[in-house]
Amino acid sequence: MFAPLIRWLDERIHLDDLIAPFKHKTVPRHRLSYWYFFGGITLFLFIIQVLTGILLLLYYRPGANEAFESVQYIMTRVQFGWLIRSIHAWSANLMIFTAFVHMFSVLFLKAYRKPRELTWVTGVILLVLVMGFGFSGYLLPWNTLAFFATKVGTEIAGQVPIIGKPMMIFLRGGEEVTGATLTRFFGFHVAVLPGLVVVLIAIHLFLVQRQGMSVPPKVEAEWAANPAARREMKFFPNFMLREMMAWYVAMGVLGALAAIFPWNLGVKADPFVSAPAGIKPEWYFLFMFQTLKMIPSKVWIVDGEVLGVLGCSLAGLLWLLLPFFESDKASRAKVWITGLSIFALVYVIGMSVYGYVAN
Amino acid sequence: MATLRIKFRPLPAASFAGLAGFILLASCLGYGQAVNSCLDCHSAQPGRLEVTPEKFSQDIHAQKGLTCVSCHGGDATSYDPDQAMSRKAGWKGKVDRRQIPQLCGSCHSNPAYIRQFDPSLRTDQLDQYHTSVHGKRLAAGDAKVAVCIDCHSVHDIRPPSDPRSTVNPVNVAKTCSRCHSDAAYMKQYGIPTDQFAKYNISVHHDAMVVRGDLSAPTCTTCHGNHGAAPPGVDKVQNVCANCHAFQAQMYEKSTHYKAFQAASLPGCVVCHSNHGIHLPSDAMLGTGPGGVCMKCHAPGDRCDRARVAILSNLTQLDGAIKDADQALHLAESSGMEVSEARLAQDQARDSLTKARVTIHTFQPTLVDQDVQAGMKIAAANLKAGKDAMVERNHRRIGLGICFIAIAMMLIGLWLYIRKLES
Numbered sequence: 080m081f082a083p084l085i086r087w088l089d090e091r092i093h094l095d096d097l098i099a100p101f102k103h104k105t106v107p108r109h110r111l112s113y114w115y116f117f118g119g120i121t122l123f124l125f126i127i128q129v130l131t132g133i134l135l136l137l138y139y140r141p142g143a144n145e146a147f148e149s150v151q152y153i154m155t156r157v158q159f160g161w162l163i164r165s166i167h168a169w170s171a172n173l174m175i176f177t178a179f180v181h182m183f184s185v186l187f188l189k190a191y192r193k194p195r196e197l198t199w200v201t202g203v204i205l206l207v208l209v210m211g212f213g214f215s216g217y218l219l220p221w222n223t224l225a226f227f228a229t230k231v232g233t234e235i236a237g238q239v240p241i242i243g244k245p246m247m248i249f250l251r252g253g254e255e256v257t258g259a260t261l262t263r264f265f266g267f268h269v270a271v272l273p274g275l276v277v278v279l280i281a282i283h284l285f286l287v288q289r290q291g292m293s294v295p296p297k298v299e300a301e302w303a304a305n306p307a308a309r310r311e312m313k314f315f316p317n318f319m320l321r322e323m324m325a326w327y328v329a330m331g332v333l334g335a336l337a338a339i340f341p342w343n344l345g346v347k348a349d350p351f352v353s354a355p356a357g358i359k360p361e362w363y364f365l366f367m368f369q370t371l372k373m374i375p376s377k378v379w380i381v382d383g384e385v386l387g388v389l390g391c392s393l394a395g396l397l398w399l400l401l402p403f404f405e406s407d408k409a410s411r412a413k414v415w416i417t418g419l420s421i422f423a424l425v426y427v428i429g430m431s432v433y434g435y436v437a438n
Numbered sequence: 439m440a441t442l443r444i445k446f447r448p449l450p451a452a453s454f455a456g457l458a459g460f461i462l463l464a465s466c467l468g469y470g471q472a473v474n475s476c477l478d479c480h481s482a483q484p485g486r487l488e489v490t491p492e493k494f495s496q497d498i499h500a501q502k503g504l505t506c507v508s509c510h511g512g513d514a515t516s517y518d519p520d521q522a523m524s525r526k527a528g529w530k531g532k533v534d535r536r537q538i539p540q541l542c543g544s545c546h547s548n549p550a551y552i553r554q555f556d557p558s559l560r561t562d563q564l565d566q567y568h569t570s571v572h573g574k575r576l577a578a579g580d581a582k583v584a585v586c587i588d589c590h591s592v593h594d595i596r597p598p599s600d601p602r603s604t605v606n607p608v609n610v611a612k613t614c615s616r617c618h619s620d621a622a623y624m625k626q627y628g629i630p631t632d633q634f635a636k637y638n639i640s641v642h643h644d645a646m647v648v649r650g651d652l653s654a655p656t657c658t659t660c661h662g663n664h665g666a667a668p669p670g671v672d673k674v675q676n677v678c679a680n681c682h683a684f685q686a687q688m689y690e691k692s693t694h695y696k697a698f699q700a701a702s703l704p705g706c707v708v709c710h711s712n713h714g715i716h717l718p719s720d721a722m723l724g725t726g727p728g729g730v731c732m733k734c735h736a737p738g739d740r741c742d743r744a745r746v747a748i749l750s751n752l753t754q755l756d757g758a759i760k761d762a763d764q765a766l767h768l769a770e771s772s773g774m775e776v777s778e779a780r781l782a783q784d785q786a787r788d789s790l791t792k793a794r795v796t797i798h799t800f801q802p803t804l805v806d807q808d809v810q811a812g813m814k815i816a817a818a819n820l821k822a823g824k825d826a827m828v829e830r831n832h833r834r835i836g837l838g839i840c841f842i843a844i845a846m847m848l849i850g851l852w853l854y855i856r857k858l859e860s
Contacts (some may be wrong), residue, residue, distance in 0.1 A: 151775070152777040155775050161775065260740060315859065320851055320854065320855050320858075321855065324848055324851050324852065326847050328844075330844060331840070333842060334840050335837060335841075338833045338834060338836065339837070341773040341774065341775065346777075407453070
């Protein structure tokens with residue numbers, strides 16, 4: 080049915096030449112191949128975010144007096160509005176989850192090593208931007224929890240020495256969280272962040288396509304010892320079809336979450352009431368939040384919060400530069416990085432759980 | 439070599455040293471502040487004569503610059519007791535209880551004097567006091583009744599807005615109870631002494647003390663403060679009407695008003711009691727232990743039929759609101775968005791409250807109008823809750839269909855991959 084159309088396009092833009100690299104590209108096939116799918120699932124969820132986000136934009140009105148009501152309208156009056164909003168909210172959370180899984184899988188499979196340092200760097204920056212999506216998007220329904228979470232979150236940003244206060248005022252659009260903050264966050268959420276993320280995803284994918292999939296060192300060693308064991312599959316269509324299966328599974332999970340647990344709207348934000356007791360950020364910020372909570376108010380002569388924010392920033396920077404600490408040669412660094420990776424995973428999960436159950 | 443010779447003269451040197459020492463000591467002791475010899479002695483006096491500078495400094499009068507002399511006369515600048523407490527210096531000594539209202543009134547009834555401290559402070563306290571039961575009895579020679587200092591305390595009088603003041607709204611009932619709950623002290627007056635105990639279990643006490651609503655009534659709200667007196671039997675509804683205006687208006691147009699007046703019954707108190715007023719409930723219209731109607735009415739009479747109709751209406755609306763609440767809660771716990779209906783439930787509750795106020799007309803048709811308005815809203819909210827549950831079921835069916843489609847796609851893809859790789 081599509082053959083005449085494809086032929087027509089091929090005559091004009093040489094379609095075959097364009098897809099030729101994908102036809103020749105292969106993907107290593109081994110017992111850990113399934114970890115490769117998480118990057119693709121994250122991309123799929125991002126596409127869902129863009130599509131549902133565009134649909135939400137048809138009705139959403141940014142503004143302290145209209146935002147909550149417009150989301151309420153979407154949830155109750157717009158045909159399938161509840162589904163679009165719930166999918167948008169759930170896929171945001173799933174996207175951050177799969178991005179974390181993807182990052183740790185890359186870490187444990189040592190896929191960040193030379194020559195893939197830039198892929199890791201772009202990936203970590205993408206994760207930060209995706210969390211920025213979560214932070215800015217959380218405020219948009221203008222409900223009580225979002226209002227106070229933003230207040231606390233921007234206050235933490237304000238703790239950074241020297242640039243903290245101006246940065247907090249820039250984020251809030253003033254001294255306090257107001258309608259100006261909402262408008263600003265809306266701008267970040269629908270214009271600034273998507274632009275940055277699309278560029279970085281393009282670079283990330285280009286690097287993945289250019290450098291191919293990394294093979295874990297253990298599998299590599301096994302293949303070196305027994306070359307007959309080396310197995311590959313074509314990227315197109317074999318890997319793509321498997322990836323599509325993963326996307327369908329992700330779609331099923333997303334649909335189930337959205338239909339069975341529609342995303343709660345909450346109560347409209349009232350800046351004049353006190354913050355709800357035991358307010359906590361979204362789950363993906365919990366490990367950092369709990370860390371800051373556990374640092375004493377004064378450590379020697381340094382303010383605890385400042386120390387916490389600086390510590391987290393330094394840890395983030397080291398995380399970003401992680402591939403550059405590992406060399407090709409067998410060294411202590413390799414063991415050290417593996418140990419650090421395990422510690423980071425246990426720490427993130429442990430502190431998130433502790434933050435969730437702690438009062 | 440030139441030498442400097444100083445001739446030492448003992449007397450001028452001693453005088454100079456003495457003056458310097460005095461200046462130094464006076465500076466240290468804060469010389470120049472107003473001398474109050476009264477407090478110097480009375481801070482060391484035992485029992486009721488003891489007035490410390492700390493205690494007196496809490497007094498609003500001290501804070502406004504008045505001293506002991508302002509009330510007691512005398513010469514506070516003299517440390518000689520004979521001079522300080524001499525009649526010549528105007529010393530009055532302990533003020534006689536009977537003279538206290540007059541003494542306080544000498545300033546507090548003078549608008550020109552009071553204006554310089556607080557232009558908004560009333561100056562009719564003494565006039566009011568003369569009209570009160572306390573004032574009348576005092577004039578008749580009964581020195582046991584309350585005078586200003588019994589309620590406001592003495593030497594540490596705080597403004598009523600101060601939470602530590604004995605006449606702060608939260609403390610008024612306790613202050614009154616010091617005399618009115620003392621059965622021995624009140625014996626000669628032949629009035630009950632259980633008012634404070636009853637007030638403590640009342641809805642008004644709950645509002646004032648538990649909920650911290652300082653506008654809630656306490657003793658003085660109904661009885662007056664300086665002009666304190668029991669409200670007259672036929673004036674009770676005027677007292678209650680200060681807060682419960684709608685109920686009072688309805689009551690005054692009702693058949694009960696005339697009937698109660700004819701029988702010299704004290705209005706609101708007949709059904710609600712006075713000091714121990716509980717939160718009204720629909721049970722007051724029932725025939726159970728909390729019921730009040732059947733204390734006067736006979737079963738089956740016209741009024742009893744009206745009672746049954748009103749109670750049935752209220753019960754119906756109360757039940758409808760609870761049903762709607764339940765349905766909305768179920769929908770909400772299923773993740774459905776029903777906040778608009780939740781908000782509308784408040785309107786239904788308002789209708790129920792309005793109907794409960796309209797009871798004071800004792801006309802079932804008027805109560806029915808409010809109840810029907812509430813029933814309409816509650817029914818709409820119940821429908822919203824049920825519709826949400828139907829919608830939830832549709833969503834789950836839709837999800838099931840999507841699952842089937844996704845499963846078919848997965849199987850199809852799997853088969854295709856197998857075929858491709860075989």
